[in-house]
Amino acid sequence: MTEDAQLKIRLSQELKSTLEERAKANNRTMNGEIVSILEAALLSHNITSGxxxxxxxxxxxxxxxxxxxxxxxxxxxxxxxxxxxxxxxxxxxxxxxxxxxxxxxxxxxxxxxxxxxx
Missing domain, CATH: 3.30.1070 (Cell Cycle; Chain A)
Structure with a gap:
């Protein structure tokens, strides 16, 4: 069994609010939303965008x-x-x-x- 890594980050209040709204709209936790965003950004096959x-x-x-x-x-x-x-x-x-x-x-x-x- 592998353990998930933990990461502590600092966010501006504005970014935190945006993440909370996005997580709620996507029926995810804040952690789930952040992981989803990172996966989409880092695992994308189109490396010329972003x-x-x-x-x-x-x-x-x-x-x-x-x-x-x-x-x-x-x-x-x-x-x-x-x-x-x-x-x-x-x-x-x-x-x-x-x-x-x-x-x-x-x-x-x-x-x-x-x-x-x-």
Whole structure:
């Protein structure tokens, strides 16, 4: 007998509400709805449709020793904004700071047709 894996995820309240509504409409539990969505997305035979998710890490500590950390963070945030402004087909998912603000990670999705790994 194999055990099912468990995964704890964080969702925005808006996404949680959307999932609850969708699960109710499909007569599923929240878990069942999430599994159904993941199976449809990951086990699809048409790999040219949909989106691929990526993340990038940017260091805020290199080359600017005399600049305050918050200035470096602001510069990186402006750079990230320019990326998504110049590439409207990309969708920003999340930005997080790591290592006490010394690293910024941003998650985004792009059309699968533009993905180099799919």
């Amino acid at each position: 989106r691929s998710i990526y993340f990038n890490d940017l260091n805020c500590v290199e080359d600017y020793d005399n600049e305050p950390l918050h200035n470096r963070q602001e510069r990186i945030e402006q750079m990230i904004s320019r990326i998504f402004y110049t590439h409207p087909q990309y969708q920003l998912i999340n930005i997080e700071t790591l290592n006490d603000g010394k690293k910024i990670r941003y998650w985004y999705s792009i059309p699968r047709s533009e993905s180099f790994r799919d």
